[in-house]
Amino acid sequence: MKMPLTFMLNNQQTTLEVDARQTLLEVLRNQGGMTSVHRSCEEGECGACTVLLNEEPVNACLVLAASVQGATVMTSEGLVKNGKPHPLMKAFTDELGIQCGFCTPGMLMNAYALINRAGDNLLTDQVIRKTLEGNLCRCTGYVNIIKSVHTAQKAKLAGEWW
Amino acid sequence: MKKREERLILGKGQYADDLEFFNMAHLVFVGSPHAHARIVSINIEKALALPGVMRVITGKEVAAHTRPLPVQANFTSKGWTWRLADVYAIPADKVRWHGEPVAAVVAEDEETARKAADLVEVAYEVLPLAGDLRTALAPEAPKVYDDWEDNKQVHLVFDFGDPDKAFAMADQVLQVFNREDRVTGVPIEPRGCVGMYDTKNDTLEMWGSFQTPFLSRHNIAATLGMPEAKVKINAVDIGGAFGLKIHAWKENVVALASKLTGRPVKWMEPHRDFMATGPHQRDVFWDGKIAFKNDGTLLGLKATVYHDLGVESTNKGIAALSIFPACSSPTNMYKWVGMHVEGIGTVTNKSFYCAYRGYGKDKGIKFIEAAINQVAKKLNTTPEAIRMKNFIQPDEFPYHQINNYVLDSGDYPALLNKAIEMADLEGFRKRKKELAGQGRYLGIGLVTAIEPAGVAVPNCQMGGITEARVLITPDGSVEVHSDRTEIGQGAEISHATIVADILGMDMAHIHVKRVTSDFIGQGPLSSRGAVYPASAVAKAAKLLRKKVVQCAGSLMKIPADQVVLEKGYIYPTDAPEKKISYAQFADKMFFFPGPRGLDPEILKAHDHLLDVTTTWYSPTTPESGSSYTSFCVSADIAVVKVDIDTGVTQIVKYVHVHDAGTIINAQVVDGQIQGGIVQGIGEALYEGLNYDENGQLMNTSFSNYLIPTAVEAPDIEIAHLETPSPFSETGSKGMGEAPIIGAKAVILDAIEDALSDFGIRVNDAPATPEKVRKWIRQATKKNR
Numbered sequence A: 001m002k003m004p005l006t007f008m009l010n011n012q013q014t015t016l017e018v019d020a021r022q023t024l025l026e027v028l029r030n031q032g033g034m035t036s037v038h039r040s041c042e043e044g045e046c047g048a049c050t051v052l053l054n055e056e057p058v059n060a061c062l063v064l065a066a067s068v069q070g071a072t073v074m075t076s077e078g079l080v081k082n083g084k085p086h087p088l089m090k091a092f093t094d095e096l097g098i099q100c101g102f103c104t105p106g107m108l109m110n111a112y113a114l115i116n117r118a119g120d121n122l123l124t125d126q127v128i129r130k131t132l133e134g135n136l137c138r139c140t141g142y143v144n145i146i147k148s149v150h151t152a153q154k155a156k157l158a159g160e161w162w
Numbered sequence B: 001m002k003k004r005e006e007r008l009i010l011g012k013g014q015y016a017d018d019l020e021f022f023n024m025a026h027l028v029f030v031g032s033p034h035a036h037a038r039i040v041s042i043n044i045e046k047a048l049a050l051p052g053v054m055r056v057i058t059g060k061e062v063a064a065h066t067r068p069l070p071v072q073a074n075f076t077s078k079g080w081t082w083r084l085a086d087v088y089a090i091p092a093d094k095v096r097w098h099g100e101p102v103a104a105v106v107a108e109d110e111e112t113a114r115k116a117a118d119l120v121e122v123a124y125e126v127l128p129l130a131g132d133l134r135t136a137l138a139p140e141a142p143k144v145y146d147d148w149e150d151n152k153q154v155h156l157v158f159d160f161g162d163p164d165k166a167f168a169m170a171d172q173v174l175q176v177f178n179r180e181d182r183v184t185g186v187p188i189e190p191r192g193c194v195g196m197y198d199t200k201n202d203t204l205e206m207w208g209s210f211q212t213p214f215l216s217r218h219n220i221a222a223t224l225g226m227p228e229a230k231v232k233i234n235a236v237d238i239g240g241a242f243g244l245k246i247h248a249w250k251e252n253v254v255a256l257a258s259k260l261t262g263r264p265v266k267w268m269e270p271h272r273d274f275m276a277t278g279p280h281q282r283d284v285f286w287d288g289k290i291a292f293k294n295d296g297t298l299l300g301l302k303a304t305v306y307h308d309l310g311v312e313s314t315n316k317g318i319a320a321l322s323i324f325p326a327c328s329s330p331t332n333m334y335k336w337v338g339m340h341v342e343g344i345g346t347v348t349n350k351s352f353y354c355a356y357r358g359y360g361k362d363k364g365i366k367f368i369e370a371a372i373n374q375v376a377k378k379l380n381t382t383p384e385a386i387r388m389k390n391f392i393q394p395d396e397f398p399y400h401q402i403n404n405y406v407l408d409s410g411d412y413p414a415l416l417n418k419a420i421e422m423a424d425l426e427g428f429r430k431r432k433k434e435l436a437g438q439g440r441y442l443g444i445g446l447v448t449a450i451e452p453a454g455v456a457v458p459n460c461q462m463g464g465i466t467e468a469r470v471l472i473t474p475d476g477s478v479e480v481h482s483d484r485t486e487i488g489q490g491a492e493i494s495h496a497t498i499v500a501d502i503l504g505m506d507m508a509h510i511h512v513k514r515v516t517s518d519f520i521g522q523g524p525l526s527s528r529g530a531v532y533p534a535s536a537v538a539k540a541a542k543l544l545r546k547k548v549v550q551c552a553g554s555l556m557k558i559p560a561d562q563v564v565l566e567k568g569y570i571y572p573t574d575a576p577e578k579k580i581s582y583a584q585f586a587d588k589m590f591f592f593p594g595p596r597g598l599d600p601e602i603l604k605a606h607d608h609l610l611d612v613t614t615t616w617y618s619p620t621t622p623e624s625g626s627s628y629t630s631f632c633v634s635a636d637i638a639v640v641k642v643d644i645d646t647g648v649t650q651i652v653k654y655v656h657v658h659d660a661g662t663i664i665n666a667q668v669v670d671g672q673i674q675g676g677i678v679q680g681i682g683e684a685l686y687e688g689l690n691y692d693e694n695g696q697l698m699n700t701s702f703s704n705y706l707i708p709t710a711v712e713a714p715d716i717e718i719a720h721l722e723t724p725s726p727f728s729e730t731g732s733k734g735m736g737e738a739p740i741i742g743a744k745a746v747i748l749d750a751i752e753d754a755l756s757d758f759g760i761r762v763n764d765a766p767a768t769p770e771k772v773r774k775w776i777r778q779a780t781k782k783n784r
Helices: A024-031 A087-094 A104-118 A125-134 A143-157 B003-009 B045-049 B059-065 B110-119 B133-137 B163-169 B213-224 B250-261 B271-276 B319-331 B361-378 B383-390 B412-423 B425-435 B491-503 B532-556 B582-590 B600-604 B666-685 B738-754 B769-783
Strands: A002-009 A012-019 A050-053 A056-059 A072-074 B025-031 B037-043 B053-058 B101-107 B121-126 B152-161 B172-183 B192-198 B203-208 B231-235 B265-268 B281-292 B298-310 B338-347 B441-455 B467-472 B478-482 B510-512 B563-566 B569-572 B611-615 B628-642 B649-659 B717-721
Touching: A012 A024, A024 A050, A050 A104, A056 A104, A087 A104, A087 A143, A087 B003, A104 A125, A104 A143, A104 B003, A125 A143, A143 B666, B003 B491, B003 B510, B025 B110, B025 B250, B025 B271, B037 B101, B045 B053, B045 B110, B053 B059, B053 B110, B053 B250, B059 B250, B101 B110, B101 B250, B133 B298, B133 B338, B152 B163, B152 B298, B152 B319, B163 B281, B163 B298, B163 B338, B172 B361, B192 B250, B203 B213, B203 B250, B213 B231, B213 B250, B250 B265, B281 B319, B281 B361, B298 B319, B298 B361, B319 B338, B319 B361, B319 B441, B361 B383, B361 B441, B361 B738, B383 B412, B383 B441, B412 B425, B412 B441, B412 B628, B412 B649, B412 B717, B425 B441, B441 B738, B467 B532, B467 B582, B478 B491, B478 B532, B491 B510, B491 B532, B532 B563, B532 B569, B532 B582, B532 B600, B532 B611, B569 B582, B628 B738, B649 B666, B649 B738, B666 B717, B666 B738
Parallel strands: A002 A072, B025 B265, B203 B231, B298 B338, B478 B510, B649 B717
Antiparallel strands: A002 A012, A050 A056, A050 A072, B025 B101, B037 B121, B053 B101, B152 B338, B172 B281, B192 B203, B192 B265, B281 B298, B441 B628, B467 B478, B467 B611, B563 B569, B628 B649
């Protein structure tokens, strides 16, 4: 059954024609054109499709698209401002927290929510590791990802953030 | 300057799943629910009746329209057992493993194709299983390939040096067993591609997660019976590969589907299928005897390594060949008198064996490292002392090893000493003693490893051939072409760094092109990136530099040796103010040299075209007969705590000292090390593919095939030595595999040390909590 779905996608009021059975992952990729939301396990295990739903990280593959009616959804495309990489993105590039790049967009969204939640509290390795537990990366061994999150938080505390 | 990373981070990656073409159809495979069964009949009518379904391709159709998958490695001539099978991408007669495709559905969209796949009705006659090594090797075992004498695909026998002499010289001989479970590499992105057959020109073009486009073109063209010149394969952004995206076979069906329907056809492998019908590795059992003297001198080895290959491994994958390096790698970094090693590869009803980081080189090293640590215990000495005694010394390079490896360079004692110092080995040993009897189990592991890198093996598709092209375009920027696909390992940064340095150019103007089958080579595999393609690119850049210098000298009317190339500018040594940019230079060279601007001799000699295509081949392997050119080395020390109640292992400290020769980009090298170590830890502690008694793979998802998350991954301390390789063009050695080898071995060694009170041999990876508890229970019972 087709239905119109209206929600905020990356700060833009968006209406898409969706099928009631479609997942948020399918809708974001296929109708929404947000190809940074990557499809891998499709069962909520890998975290490659992590997006923010009302500012909370979720696995888009486990969310029925119809349920986001009126909600706010943010993908990593939404972090980019005027074509410029977000300071979090810059940190991942600078620290090489990215290798193949497939887990990266999901990792970014989870890290973005974490840094925002942390406020002025400096994140510890332990907290970062625990928070990113649901985002699998097979390339980096996570070392440079942890470093990237620290660097990004420093940027936020220095006022470079949006 | 990280062009690729900056693009990917903005969400501008174009992975296989992101490919969209006008009028594109979608393909989904139908997998067998049985591990071994005859296909009695296939009814496709219901599937075809579903609106939107265009075609259902069965094994019979594949046999009618394509040829068998080409043989990728053939050693039948050597007098060894080396059996080959005629196999198609989809079988028509019987299925040989759980998940093997029996049909492919092509439909207007993926969802319809998935639904139709469920409507394909297959009648099977279930056959008895050869589900594991023991069953497969038993007399009267069910045969995986009906026309073979038995299930043995490969039996190789090697004598290196003088094994009998080694054993005659020995004071002692120790028997060592080692087992590694079946694992898979699990890149987060599965495989996928789009095939587009052009019916007007009878050409085929494909885009997708191809790790080795040139080899894939050969294999796809061969099965479709097309001239290779009419097939082009393009690698797009690849979400991790680790060897698992080297060989194409399902991709052949995608190509056929496009040819049969006249539509672009896309296939994205569901991740569960990737695990159940994708490449597997390891699954070996070692039974060996190591000979040594009472003073700790290592002498020799007599061993057999049994491989559970799964289905045949010379057509879908190429990993029957990995038995070679498994047999030769036990020499590692020590001096030996002789070794006799036999490698047996048995086919079973499991998914096929293919490349995964380590390939086989890992197996011999992990085994010998475990064996040497047993010897150290037997002689009541330390693992470092026995290594120091047997290391090849810094003044002995290049060292011709008994197995014909020509070890290029290194300082093995310095490597290990550095690791010992960083790990505070003595401090932790003291701590272990203090904790003894308190119910706290601290263990220290120590291993050292070589990484044979840059493969070239005759009689197979990994022959070592490679091509690179570096050219300057009229706007003064540079294009770099090679076979080195970017799979996240830093190929683009490395190539750009090399070329920028040689041409005196800013990296912003260096464009490393996506890899296509237009360039000859076998791609990044067996750590050949920093050896073959990097050497070929460096060589091409040096030849291009020569042309630039000669032509710039001619334009500036100065001798060539007075031309300076620096930071994107070209100027005479004594007149930097007369500098011209590469853009100005290229403009003159291509279009406006001015009247008689260039020396006529240059034009006559055809030296004016700023475009160099060249090749590179190992200076050592043709003479030595060895497959590898460079030997990166590493020393790993790990400290673990084992909770004997839960069986859980916690990594307290991890130190890795590494020598990959000249480092091109330190961040890339460290990234490879960190990633490799964590994969090795996964294999040591968690990863194992388990088939049940019906041949069903029990773990096909991340929920039951556990890879390390950020929580399990430890902090990793890394240090480097840089002993340049005399054999590569840049002094760099191939790298990226030593970490996975060392990590797996060192964690198991550390656990064994932690459990030393129980006298447990930790020789059956992975050391899962369940297994650790079982070992402790068994040991406690025995000691009572």
